[in-house]
Amino acid sequence: MLKNKQKIVVMGLGYIGLPTASMLATKGHQVVGVDINEAAVNTINSGKIHIVEPDLDILVRSAVNSGNLRASLVPEEADTFILAVVPTPFKATDSNPKAPDISYIDAATRAIAPFLKAGDLIILESTSPVGTTERIASIINELRLDLYDSTPNTQNASPVYIAHCPERVLPGHIIRELVDNDRIIGGIDKASAQKARDLYKTFCNGNIFLTDSKTAEMAKLVENSFRDVNIAFANELSMICDRLGINVWELIELANKHPRVNILQPGPGVGGHCIAVDPWFIVAAAPEEAKLIRVAREVNDHKPHWLLNRVKAKADRFKNPVIGCLGLAFKANIDDLRESPAMEITRELIGSGLGRVMACEPNANHSFDEFSLYPLEQVMREADILLVLVDHDEFKEIDRELLKEKVLIDTRGVWR
Numbered sequence: 001m002l003k004n005k006q007k008i009v010v011m012g013l014g015y016i017g018l019p020t021a022s023m024l025a026t027k028g029h030q031v032v033g034v035d036i037n038e039a040a041v042n043t044i045n046s047g048k049i050h051i052v053e054p055d056l057d058i059l060v061r062s063a064v065n066s067g068n069l070r071a072s073l074v075p076e077e078a079d080t081f082i083l084a085v086v087p088t089p090f091k092a093t094d095s096n097p098k099a100p101d102i103s104y105i106d107a108a109t110r111a112i113a114p115f116l117k118a119g120d121l122i123i124l125e126s127t128s129p130v131g132t133t134e135r136i137a138s139i140i141n142e143l144r145l146d147l148y149d150s151t152p153n154t155q156n157a158s159p160v161y162i163a164h165c166p167e168r169v170l171p172g173h174i175i176r177e178l179v180d181n182d183r184i185i186g187g188i189d190k191a192s193a194q195k196a197r198d199l200y201k202t203f204c205n206g207n208i209f210l211t212d213s214k215t216a217e218m219a220k221l222v223e224n225s226f227r228d229v230n231i232a233f234a235n236e237l238s239m240i241c242d243r244l245g246i247n248v249w250e251l252i253e254l255a256n257k258h259p260r261v262n263i264l265q266p267g268p269g270v271g272g273h274c275i276a277v278d279p280w281f282i283v284a285a286a287p288e289e290a291k292l293i294r295v296a297r298e299v300n301d302h303k304p305h306w307l308l309n310r311v312k313a314k315a316d317r318f319k320n321p322v323i324g325c326l327g328l329a330f331k332a333n334i335d336d337l338r339e340s341p342a343m344e345i346t347r348e349l350i351g352s353g354l355g356r357v358m359a360c361e362p363n364a365n366h367s368f369d370e371f372s373l374y375p376l377e378q379v380m381r382e383a384d385i386l387l388v389l390v391d392h393d394e395f396k397e398i399d400r401e402l403l404k405e406k407v408l409i410d411t412r413g414v415w416r
């Protein structure tokens with residue numbers, strides 16, 4: 001049975017760990033959030049946040065003020081340990097340039113191991129290659145053989161309960177989705193999944209589905225791959241339509257009138273830390289079989305390069321054109337620049353010497369030292385070529401009169 005109010009350690013205080021830790025604290029659990037970033041730990045302990053996400057500041061303030069949330073640089077004893085460490089990146093190996101790198105999860109597991117008691121619960125939230133949850137169990141078994149001495153139920157695969165509960169929240173809507181989304185929980189055994197479910201029930205209004213850990217890991221990878229494959233279809237269509245002289249936005253709108261067709265939107269490529277990464281974990285695990293998933297990744301990764309050639313072709317008509325790059329974030333109405341194709345394209349254009357590049361990101365609220373940012377009004381006055389890279393609301397609202405006499409490359413269809 002799960003204690004009503006638990007002591008919980010959350011490893012990692014980023015986009016997933018901090019909202020989860022704060023949510024649990026507001027439900028009455030005693031939560032210690034652990035991060036290696038000292039500045040983030042101090043910021044959180046003063047009731048403030050170090051990342052941008054709507055309503056997160058209110059949640060963190062109330063969690064810290066309630067006395068139920070504190071941040072720390074080191075873990076300590078608890079009933080439950082949630083691993084929400086940085087999104088699993090990949091690293092190049094001799095045989096695979098996109099091999100998953102789970103060293104952060106290994107490190108977090110080793111960091112909590114000394115504090116475990118028999119019967120504690122470990123939950124992996126980070127998106128992970130299939131087999132990672134079982135790997136956590138082996139690391140714990142290797143480091144804490146002594147736990148078996150005090151294990152109440154020796155039939156369990158492990159002296160501690162271990163489950164994977166992949167996060168599914170959409171940046172920009174994290175607080176709402178944390179509460180409302182359905183969740184999948186996969187345990188290394190049934191008891192682990194059930195124990196994790198009891199904890200999630202204390203803050204999650206969505207349905208909770210139990211399975212084994214490998215299926216839960218794969219479900220998360222599949223969700224993001226599904227989206228990636230569908231975006232690749234839209235991106236491929238945009239390139240085909242460009243060749244055939246067809247307006248891709250109108251085409252998709254019309255095709256989507258069919259009751260069983262729902263094509264996504266093309267863009268300059270796929271950004272963020274999840275969708276452009278997770279499909280590679282499936283490819284790494286089953287390279288022979290995961291053909292479509294790999295090609296979709298390649299199509300989406302190719303899109304920024306295709307676009308750069310399009311801009312070059314247009315710029316060639318000018319002597320020294322001013323190119324306005326509208327948007328740098330990885331998607332609309334956020335300030336997150338992680339793995340953003342818009343950043344990649346802007347950097348490349350600046351380096352290409354094609355002309356003078358004026359970058360504009362209305363959501364950037366911090367100083368930016370890589371290159372200068374310009375106000376939208378100035379870009380609209382001075383640019384010869386306008387390249388829309390992000391569908392921020394500010395760009396949709398631009399007076400169409402101002403677009404006349406400019407060369408437009410609208411990768412998001414904001415002026416369709």
Ligand code: SAJ
Nearest residue numbers: 167168169170223224227264265267270271272274330331
């Ligand atoms: N994009 C398009 N066209 C579209 C939709 C998206 O080009 O029609 C692009 C976006 O501009 C962006 C990228 O794809 O560059 C990813 O954006 P997104 O909104 O699709 O997804 P993320 O990365 O913000 O969050 C995803 C979500 N996964 C799914 O929707 C299946 C979220 O639920 C996950 O929790 C998150 O990944 C994660 O952390 O894994």
